[in-house]
Amino acid sequence: MYNLIGAGLIVIGAGIGLGQIGGKAMEGIARQPEATGKIQTAMIIIAALLEGLAFGALFLGK
């Protein structure tokens, strides 16, 4: 039960983080469409790092 609550918290946190990353990346792309490639690469890397963190936490609790 507590595991599930923890997992939910992790997902909330990761969701907020991913939303921030994606949203800011979109803003960046809208502002400078010519930098789309670079922004996407950076976005994926940061999202991957966040994802790693979230998964690490999820599996620590499993």
Place this chain on the structure above:
Amino acid sequence: METLLNDFSPGLFVVSLILLLALIALMVKFAWKPILNSLEERESGIENALAAAENARKEMQNLQADNAKLLKEARVERDAMMKEARDITDNMIAVAKEDAKEVTTKLIENAQASIQQEKQAAIAELKKNVAELSIGIAESVIKKELSNKTEQLELVQGILKDVTLN
């Protein structure tokens, strides 16, 4: 965490370690090295070909420029030659005209000289005739004078009537 560690199989880890090492080594040796080398070769080949094409284009441009220059030079030369030729002909015509003039003037001069001479000769002849006539008149006058003055004058008049100058 516990379930994770429980799921982890050390045996599979060892087996996959060995297999992956072998796979990486084989792939690098038989696939990636030749592929990457050929790709690089091809890329440098394309680059060289592009550079060569650019060079050829430049050379072509140079050639064209040279051609234009040569053409211009040739035109200038031709113009010069034409001008020279024209000058020469003009010169020749002028010289010929001069010569002709000279010749004519000489001819005219000669003619004039000979006319003068003839004239002189004619005058001299006339003078001689006049002198002879005068002498003849004078002779007859002198002969008549001796007799009569009126007769003398008549005589002169008569002679003068007979003699027409020229």
Place this chain on the structure above:
Amino acid sequence: MKIAQKTIKFLLIASITFFTSVGFASGSDKKHDNQNDGGRINTKEEVETYILHHIKDSHDFSLFSYTSDEGERKHIGFPLPIIIWSSEGLVSFMSSEFHHNDDGQVIVEKNGLKFAKIHSKIYEIDKGATSVSFDETHHATNAHKLLDFSITKSVVGILLIGFLLLFWFSRLAKQYKTKQVPTGFARVLEPLVLYVRDEIARPNIGEKHYRRFTGYLLTVFFFIWILNLAGLTPLGFNVTGQLAVTGCLAIFTLVIYTVSGNKEYWMHMIWMPGVPMLIRPVLAIIELAGALIIKPFSLLVRLFANISAGHIVVMSLIAIMFTLKESLGVVGATGLSLVLSFFITLIEVLVAFLQAYIFTMLSALFIGMAVADHSEAH
């Protein structure tokens, strides 16, 4: 002739795609356990155990199973050899001797030792005991796990995909000897190779060093990608969802960037210049933990979790077919399950590529950090 070849190829691909959907559905419809209802899966709990069983490595290669008219459970597939390091040395036998039993009821005797298979793990039963006894948390009390070098399903997957990759790319390599531009299937592979080289290796490692690591990155990229895709076929591989395999890949990256790290890299890690003396040891601990533990851990957990989660989601959505049969009716449940699992499978195809890309990308990034000339960067 050429048209005929193309037609055959097309039919092959079409049949594989068809087989994928059909096979997956039928594969998840059955269960290995011999139960009263002939091993059919109907309840939520059975679905859960089936999915958890699938996520794990298995010792036999079962394509699907069904119950015959006589109520007998039939398994279509083939057994794989089990090779284990027991208390008396190496023991090997075929997995068919367990008769698809997975809860320690069938006991195999070899070299005077007794073995049982519990949840896809081979246990050696202690001397004197005849059967496995469990405590209340379902842990075996009189048996212990063994070092298991078996040719499991994952090993088969690695071998299969390994040979496939070798075959494809050595053929591509051979084509360059005779022509400038490859033809046929190799033409598809070439831009992928160029993509990894020009979009992953070159920008992240740098023009000076990238050549040394491109081979490793290419191997890892195609290995992960093709195995991820193989996991979506009815063959049901879950190789990149095995911690042992992802751990192996992560350790390769760790070893590569640790070994090839230059002086500046270690300098910045152990004794960060331009920082007060007192903070330096603290920073060193953080940096070392980051480089040696967190980086490889995030690599291995990300791949494992994404692929496992993908498999769980796809299989759960397929299981809607029976779990919601009562509330939605057969047609409704099947339709819902088909639509949902179709779309999630499409997303999984994307994830298969994305995870391979991210693993390779982060590996390249870490290697690039280790070999970068810091004098330029700072």
